Amino acid sequence: MTSTLTERDSDAAATRGRMPSEPKRPKRIKESATDRVFMVGVYILLTTFLLCVLLPLLYIVASSFSDPLAVSSGRVTFWPIDFTLEGYQRALSDNSILTGFTNSLIYTVAGTAISLTLTVAIAYPLSRRDFWGRRGITLFVIFTMLFAGGIIPTYLVVQNLGMLDTRWALILPQAIGVWQVIIAVAFFRTSIPEELYEAAQLDGASDLRFLFSTVLPLSKPLLAVIALMYAIFQWNSYFDALLYLRDPSLYPLQLVLRNVLILNESAPGMDAAAALERQQLADLLKYSLIVISTVPVMLVYPFVARFFNKGILVGAVKG
Missing domain, CATH: 1.10.3720.10 (MetI-like)
Known part of the structure; x- marks a missing residue:
């Protein structure tokens, strides 16, 4: 019984030895400080452009669903105030x-x-x-x-x-x-x-x-x-x-x-x-x-x- 287990262990060890080694992952190129500063600047610039486009759009949509008095008084920002569909009803x-x-x-x-x-x-x-x-x-x-x-x-x-x-x-x-x-x-x-x-x-x-x-x-x-x-x-x-x-x-x-x-x-x-x-x-x-x-x-x-x-x-x- 002991000899049988030993043979199995040796066969398993031989099989593991024949298995191909896992491919090595390519080393990641280390970014320099200049590259990191550049990428931070890119993200800041893109975020600024996104806000310049998104915020006016949110304001327009929120104003279209707000009460006329709230719109004319300038109380609407990016969320409807006194939700109403009056504007769409009048338009349609x-x-x-x-x-x-x-x-x-x-x-x-x-x-x-x-x-x-x-x-x-x-x-x-x-x-x-x-x-x-x-x-x-x-x-x-x-x-x-x-x-x-x-x-x-x-x-x-x-x-x-x-x-x-x-x-x-x-x-x-x-x-x-x-x-x-x-x-x-x-x-x-x-x-x-x-x-x-x-x-x-x-x-x-x-x-x-x-x-x-x-x-x-x-x-x-x-x-x-x-x-x-x-x-x-x-x-x-x-x-x-x-x-x-x-x-x-x-x-x-x-x-x-x-x-x-x-x-x-x-x-x-x-x-x-x-x-x-x-x-x-x-x-x-x-x-x-x-x-x-x-x-x-x-x-x-x-x-x-x-x-x-x-x-x-x-x-x-x-x-």
């Missing part, structure tokens, strides 16, 4: 705001789709090295970044094309962004290799087939980032609507919010109590409308956030 009961919200959705969806299509249509040919005249066209496109036509010539063009007081006036004049075209050209040049195009040609694929079957599926990060840029621009568009639209049924949300806030301000000769009540309501509506107008963008952003970091670095590193 106004038909003009609902109409403006619907119009903004139409302008944003249609404008983003058209802008994205036109951007890809001009950027992809400019990224191809065998496209004749691409340098001249690229310089012409960049030239429009430096020198614009101005408000009056643009207005005359829109008027002569018959787009005044139509939805097209908010979609077509700003359909292509030069900065987005440059980003798309850089992405296509650095991320779509020429060998892939040559292989597609050998298989008999046309340019359009290669674009739709190969280029666009590989460009999802780029398309997501550009679509987000165009959508935010269209959603916040206000000045073009002020210039080109006269029909209130076509007003986007941003222009409707401006008109609502102006109409709720006190007028000359108004009774003091009525003027105070209207001013309090205007203050409450201001914050409620800000929340209403920013919610759609905040809901859409998480779905494209995973593409944003990858797409925004287009052209930064060449493989």
Whole structure:
């Protein structure tokens, strides 16, 4: 019995001896005092930026749920006082705001789709090295970044094309962004290799087939980032609507919010109590409308956030 246990112990010891040793963990590089000070400074700076963005947002949300008197008296900080939904009830009961919200959705969806299509249509040919005249066209496109036509010539063009007081006036004049075209050209040049195009040609694929079957599926990060840029621009568009639209049924949300806030301000000769009540309501509506107008963008952003970091670095590193 003793000999059997001894043999088992010896076998176990031999087995342990044959087991590979655990890999050694790489030694951590010791940070110098300068590196630690630098990282502390980075964290302090990022925390400051976060507070600069977060605190005003918390104040706006808290004010939108607070009593009008508490808002106008400045007692609201970062938590609602005398919680109420009066601001949202007043805002959503106004038909003009609902109409403006619907119009903004139409302008944003249609404008983003058209802008994205036109951007890809001009950027992809400019990224191809065998496209004749691409340098001249690229310089012409960049030239429009430096020198614009101005408000009056643009207005005359829109008027002569018959787009005044139509939805097209908010979609077509700003359909292509030069900065987005440059980003798309850089992405296509650095991320779509020429060998892939040559292989597609050998298989008999046309340019359009290669674009739709190969280029666009590989460009999802780029398309997501550009679509987000165009959508935010269209959603916040206000000045073009002020210039080109006269029909209130076509007003986007941003222009409707401006008109609502102006109409709720006190007028000359108004009774003091009525003027105070209207001013309090205007203050409450201001914050409620800000929340209403920013919610759609905040809901859409998480779905494209995973593409944003990858797409925004287009052209930064060449493989």
